[in-house]
Amino acid sequence: MSQPVYRLQGVTKVYPTPSGQERCVLQVEDLRIFRSEILALVGPSGAGKSTLLRLLNFLEPPTQGTIHFLGQPFSPDREMPLALRRRVTTVFQRPALLNRSVWENVRYGLRLRGEGNARERIQAALELVGLRELADQSARQLSGGEAQRAALARALVLEPDVLLLDEPTANLDPYNVGLIEDVVRRTNQERGATVVLVTHNVFQARRLAHRVALLLEGRIIEVAGVEDFFERPCDPRTGAFVRGEMIY
Amino acid sequence: MQRILAGDATLIETVVLSLQVSGTALLLSTLIGIPLGAFMGLTRFPGRRLMTALLYTGMGFPPVVVGLFVYLLLSRSGPLGQLNWPFLPALFTPGAMILAQTIIAFPLVAGFTMAAVMGVDPHLRQQIQALGATPWQSTLTLLSEARVGVVVSVIAGFGGIISEVGAVMLVGGNIEHKTRVLTTAIVLETRKGNFGLAIALGLVLLSLAFLTNLAMLQLQGRTFDP
Numbered sequence: 001m002s003q004p005v006y007r008l009q010g011v012t013k014v015y016p017t018p019s020g021q022e023r024c025v026l027q028v029e030d031l032r033i034f035r036s037e038i039l040a041l042v043g044p045s046g047a048g049k050s051t052l053l054r055l056l057n058f059l060e061p062p063t064q065g066t067i068h069f070l071g072q073p074f075s076p077d078r079e080m081p082l083a084l085r086r087r088v089t090t091v092f093q094r095p096a097l098l099n100r101s102v103w104e105n106v107r108y109g110l111r112l113r114g115e116g117n118a119r120e121r122i123q124a125a126l127e128l129v130g131l132r133e134l135a136d137q138s139a140r141q142l143s144g145g146e147a148q149r150a151a152l153a154r155a156l157v158l159e160p161d162v163l164l165l166d167e168p169t170a171n172l173d174p175y176n177v178g179l180i181e182d183v184v185r186r187t188n189q190e191r192g193a194t195v196v197l198v199t200h201n202v203f204q205a206r207r208l209a210h211r212v213a214l215l216l217e218g219r220i221i222e223v224a225g226v227e228d229f230f231e232r233p234c235d236p237r238t239g240a241f242v243r244g245e246m247i248y
Numbered sequence: 249m250q251r252i253l254a255g256d257a258t259l260i261e262t263v264v265l266s267l268q269v270s271g272t273a274l275l276l277s278t279l280i281g282i283p284l285g286a287f288m289g290l291t292r293f294p295g296r297r298l299m300t301a302l303l304y305t306g307m308g309f310p311p312v313v314v315g316l317f318v319y320l321l322l323s324r325s326g327p328l329g330q331l332n333w334p335f336l337p338a339l340f341t342p343g344a345m346i347l348a349q350t351i352i353a354f355p356l357v358a359g360f361t362m363a364a365v366m367g368v369d370p371h372l373r374q375q376i377q378a379l380g381a382t383p384w385q386s387t388l389t390l391l392s393e394a395r396v397g398v399v400v401s402v403i404a405g406f407g408g409i410i411s412e413v414g415a416v417m418l419v420g421g422n423i424e425h426k427t428r429v430l431t432t433a434i435v436l437e438t439r440k441g442n443f444g445l446a447i448a449l450g451l452v453l454l455s456l457a458f459l460t461n462l463a464m465l466q467l468q469g470r471t472f473d474p
Contacts, residue, residue, distance in 0.1 A: 054374075057378050059374060059377055059378060082380070082382065085380065086380035089378055089379055089380065090375075090378040092371065092374075092375055092378070094371055095375070096369045096371040096372035096375045098372070098389070098393060099393055108376070108379060108389075109379040109380055112379065112380050112381050112382075112385055113380065151375075154379065155379070158379070158380070164378075
């Protein structure tokens, strides 16, 4: 394995409940995510997968513990510097696009960085996701699949070191699923980007990932290479999840 | 009507003062109201519900009550009138009228801005942060996404003060060549029985409001974030 991009140590995330109590949604003792790998996080709804992704994108701090990103610590009392934070980005399950053209949506992240004139990069990103023809169209007029591809393009145009994907193909048709999976695979292979994929779809995890982690009730039950995870799981709960026998 | 068509100097003076007073009050209200509305729409803090209730109450404040409030504050025996601070306006000056109109307009601007910002897709904020937006860039982008509502908030603020008469009458005094604006002039001319002139002044006021709103509507199609 190559160098770890992330190292999580004793990370917990606790949210207050409406009744005034506290609920621990994530408890990760030790997790390393390596450079240029595709790690799939699988597990039932409410397992803490999306919470973990938000922490990896530094959108909120852990309640306890430390996330080391490229050696820089991120903890309840230490923020991640902006320059490092901008090397990570997320594509969410439900894309929220700006009320502007597709081109302007893809350009947005570059403008934040003062690189709004990089026309070639925008064109290349739109080409990659098959949206070049729709560049001037309003983002509000896109279909669900096109909107998700636009969201992927606005992330990829930033050439991130780490691409976080939160159920990026849920509710999409097979054509869009295939296209997005292909783009993710190419981004990983050609650019060496590290990818962390949250998915309910174990088949997708098997198609894309190098390693797979199972989360249950906020805890990582097992992390293993894709073959071991699906063929020779160490934990009986992993086997049950893979076989679709887990009731949740 | 002939005075209007002939460009009467007193009339022009009244129109200019109306625009100066309401324009300055609107500028101040916008500078206070948009950041306040964005803050209240985008953050959660203890006492937010109380502040929202106060803001909504402010949106329905009768202008004449605001005028009375400012009058009592600035009068010689009032708490601010006794201080003689140089930056505090005196009663019966355009400054006092601007202060009163700012108090009338800023809750309107803030309240409508808050509602507009809260109407933006709640997922968008997290997603633009994930693209690397700083808190400042994120706020500007969300304001830009809510620009239709934000411009409406400014229009509502302008509408609330260009047409109000109670506050400017109380704190300005309707003094010719000094504090007479279109609305107070209309009241005066009506009382004198000069209905023709009062109607003509009303038409001037309506035209000004229409043209100003037309100009502001142009802003709805533009984006302002980085």
